[in-house]
Amino acid sequence: MTITHERTSEVLACFYRVERAGAARLSDGGGPFGFDIHTALLVEDLISSYHPAAVVETGCHLGDTTKYLAMAYPDLPVFTCDIDPDATRFTAHRLRNERHVTVACCNSPDLVAEVDARHSPGLYFLDAHWGEHWPLRQELESITSGIAVVHDFDIGHPRFSFDEYGGVRCGPELLAQVPHLADLFFTPDPEISYPLPCLQVGRRAGVGVVPIGVDPSPMYENPHLTSHSLQTVRKGAS
Ligand SMILES: C[S@@+](CC[C@H](N)C(=O)[O-])C[C@H]1O[C@@H](n2cnc3c(N)ncnc32)[C@H](O)[C@@H]1O
Numbered sequence: 001m002t003i004t005h006e007r008t009s010e011v012l013a014c015f016y017r018v019e020r021a022g023a024a025r026l027s028d029g030g031g032p033f034g035f036d037i038h039t040a041l042l043v044e045d046l047i048s049s050y051h052p053a054a055v056v057e058t059g060c061h062l063g064d065t066t067k068y069l070a071m072a073y074p075d076l077p078v079f080t081c082d083i084d085p086d087a088t089r090f091t092a093h094r095l096r097n098e099r100h101v102t103v104a105c106c107n108s109p110d111l112v113a114e115v116d117a118r119h120s121p122g123l124y125f126l127d128a129h130w131g132e133h134w135p136l137r138q139e140l141e142s143i144t145s146g147i148a149v150v151h152d153f154d155i156g157h158p159r160f161s162f163d164e165y166g167g168v169r170c171g172p173e174l175l176a177q178v179p180h181l182a183d184l185f186f187t188p189d190p191e192i193s194y195p196l197p198c199l200q201v202g203r204r205a206g207v208g209v210v211p212i213g214v215d216p217s218p219m220y221e222n223p224h225l226t227s228h229s230l231q232t233v234r235k236g237a238s
Contacts, residue, residue: 002222003044008195011040014071021062021094028203032068033125034151035200039207040068042188042224046147046209047073047123049218054079054119058108058139059128063091069125070098077102077119081111083131109138121214122146134165140178145213153208155187160206175210176233183234185210186225194224 003011015037022030033039047055055073060066060080069078081104082088088105095101104111108128115122124146128135140148154162154171163170168177175185186209198204211219219225 003041003048007044007048008041011037011044011072012196014068015040017071018064018067020064021090022064024062026061028200028205030062030064031200032065034203034205036198036204037196038188038194038198039149039151039205040072041194041196042207042209043123043125043149044072045222045224046149046218047076049222050121050123050147050214052076052119052121052123052146054115055123055125056080056112056115057125057127058112058135059083059126059130060091060103061087063094063103065125065127066091066095066101066103070095070101074100076100079104079111079115081106081108081128083107083128108135109142112139113142116143116145120145124148125151127151129163129165129170136170136174137177140175140181140210140212143212147214148208148210148212150208150210151205153187153206155190155206155208157190157206159190160204162206171206171208172228172230172233175208176230181210181212181230182216183230184216184227185230186216186219186222186227188224189226192224 020030028034054077057080092103152163
């Protein structure tokens with residue numbers, strides 16, 4: 001990790017102050033980033049390297065990650081959305097005192113396109129799914145400048161879960177379907193030690209990190225990230 005001791009302490013302080021409201025439905029018991037503080041540290045690392053103009057979460061559900069982002073990044077505009085009006089209402093009420101947070105009820109690619117047009121680069125935590133329509137591909141197509149952190153991504157490690165819709169894994173094969181992406185993505189190395197322990201003993205989700213229209217150098221320099229090429233996946237599909 002390249003983040004300072006102060007920022008690590010700040011992540012720790014914010015992370016465990018968030019109630020796990022999502023436990024009502026989420027198989028991981030809820031909490032910010034599926035209660036995986038390593039993902040919070042990774043996002044902090046990316047934010048300290050790229051200084052994004054805005055942070056976006058797609059699929060807020062009951063607002064656990066939104067609440068964390070609001071607390072950890074009080075000086076950044078935070079945007080989130082959900083297609084479910086009840087979830088959106090709940091999250092908007094939960095975040096009602098946070099003036100830098102916008103909670104919208106909409107289809108996530110619409111929010112991504114809107115923020116992408118106004119804030120460059122953006123940090124996008126892509127976590128909208130569950131419905132019949134899986135918006136991830138459209139979300140990625142809507143980003144022209146930013147860092148996408150894709151949740152529930154197949155990192156090829158048995159401890160980490162991932163999603164699959166319509167026979168397509170949330171992983172390299174999905175990224176390969178998005179024409180404007182470079183051939184490059186990154187995954188965290190689960191074997192490398194982190195400054196804080198992960199207390200999620202249940203389901204952990206993999207994440208994929210995709211640079212879109214930004215310099216990937218800080219990702220190459222990050223000792224917690226491993227780079228991968230999409231070339232072989234694309235060749236295999238054609
Ligand atoms: C796994 S939950 C998100 C959890 C949340 N990010 C958190 O950390 O607590 C997925 C959410 O995505 C929402 N969703 C599904 N399709 C969507 C779409 N097209 N646009 C916006 N939200 C969507 C669902 O209603 C659900 O609340």
